[in-house]
Amino acid sequence: MSAIESDKIFPLLQELCALPGPTGQEEAVREWLRRRWAPRAAEWHEDAVGNLLCRIGGSGPRLLIQAHMDEIGFVVRYITSNGFLLLDTAQGPRRQSPDRRYMVGQVAQVVGRHGVVAEGVFGAATGHVLTPQQIDKAHIDYDDFFVDIGARSRAEAEQRGVHVGAGVIWSWPARRFGTRIAGKAMDDRALLAVMDLLLDELDPQALQYELWFAATIQEENGLHGARALAHQHRFDAMLALDVGLVGDVPTVQEKEYDARLGGGPTLVHKDSGVHYDKRLLWRLADTARAADVPFQHGVYANYGSDAIVFIDHGTPAVLVGVPCRYTHTAFEMIEESDIVATVALLKVFVTTPA
Known part of the structure; x- marks a missing residue:
């Protein structure tokens, strides 16, 4: 598994989570990502509604990895x-x-x-x-x-x-509590951080896909940015990255959410809106096992992700969640090792023949 240094993760999350990006006002987040990603992408553009789309490189099936820019507000x-x-x-x-x-x-x-x-x-x-x-x-x-x-x-x-x-x-700056990090806007800046770290780890020559990144607007109020992107572009597969639900706090029972901080990324089978693509999900699971990357299975209630609209437009899609406590608050909490494991899984997946 990739050995991303923890002293790289915390400053990155501090910077990303501090950016103001309420739904409909994602400009600061988009500009930060454009500065980071555009120089390392084969091509990039911002569409008419404000989504950022980057072709990272590679050839083969077109694979999109996506996270949203807006935060609860x-x-x-x-x-x-x-x-x-x-x-x-x-x-x-x-x-x-x-x-x-x-x-x-x-x-x-x-x-x-x-x-x-x-x-x-x-x-x-x-x-x-x-x-x-x-x-x-x-x-x-x-x-x-x-x-x-x-x-x-x-x-x-x-x-x-x-x-x-x-x-x-x-306005709640990210704070470290042991190996956990808490702050506002982990949903979905923690997953934009995963994408940024993945970009650091990738050798475009090793890619087995034509890999695309997308950072989308207005997820929290109805998946609008993703819907516009799915309407404009076609991909062979899509991975939506978002915070995952956990049952590891005293007032939530594990039998409701069989996932925990530190257990690795969650591969979500279904949520309130859709069943995710089983073939793609089990390919991710098999890839994780072969690479000795920890992962978890999940079934979510009161939840929907940007992957839904890609499935509606005919693209096989899966939701990959980084476990998160206290979602939709100023003190959302994640575990550093889950960030590392998610980057490791995605790196192995995109460099393994489809």
């Missing part, structure tokens, strides 16, 4: 007269999102027209000022919290570049 729906920002989810129907339970007390970044324009805190009524009704309320909703950027008026907030429709994300 919110949008400003209203600015009060005294400068507070009221929010809505960036991911789904209005005011319908499970992510609100993890908000209060986190540091916020507001992403305006040209990037981050303000920082603040996700606030709510707390402590002494809570009413009995608020204390007894079982679930908070989008009228129970807000972002406080320290503005004294709506005009002051707008002068800073805040506007209705601006993106709002967590």
Whole structure:
């Protein structure tokens, strides 16, 4: 198995996860990837909707490896007269999102027209000022919290570049806890890091495929970037890389999710949207076994990946997950060894004859 140094993984994740990239505002992530990947690719282009597509090299069946650029976030729906920002989810129907339970007390970044324009805190009524009704309320909703950027008026907030429709994300720098790394936007920056590390490891002359990389927009709100890419391009096989679900925390039973941090990448058989291609999945499994790379099997609920739209367009596809705790929070946690194992599996797979 490839011996990627851990002191290379953490700085890479720190840099990638720090980039602001809420759904629909992926520009900073795309520009970072373009600078990293374009000089090492045989060709690259950005399509009309903002997907980045690179041909890495090689010949043979056309294989796409893909991850998405956007991160979980919110949008400003209203600015009060005294400068507070009221929010809505960036991911789904209005005011319908499970992510609100993890908000209060986190540091916020507001992403305006040209990037981050303000920082603040996700606030709510707390402590002494809570009413009995608020204390007894079982679930908070989008009228129970807000972002406080320290503005004294709506005009002051707008002068800073805040506007209705601006993106709002967590500001939680990646931290190392032993061999685990936690931070915001591991979904899906950890997998973009896997692709970047894989590119470092590859000799294009050894490729057994015509290998393509794609970094896509707007996965979190409906797989839109991947859908546009699948409509425009044809591939013989596709590997979607995303965070994987685990059952190794006290409040989630292993019988629900038979995967854990440190067990290697998860090959997903099905999720809420699709059964993944069995032939391709078992080729990955056989490749991992032959190379002595650890891996896990998975069946996911409440989940869908960009691979779905490629299957819908006739391309065999598989979801490969890097195990992750606390998904869709500011403190998503991964294990370094799973990054190493995922890179190793992909390297062996793309250099083994199809």
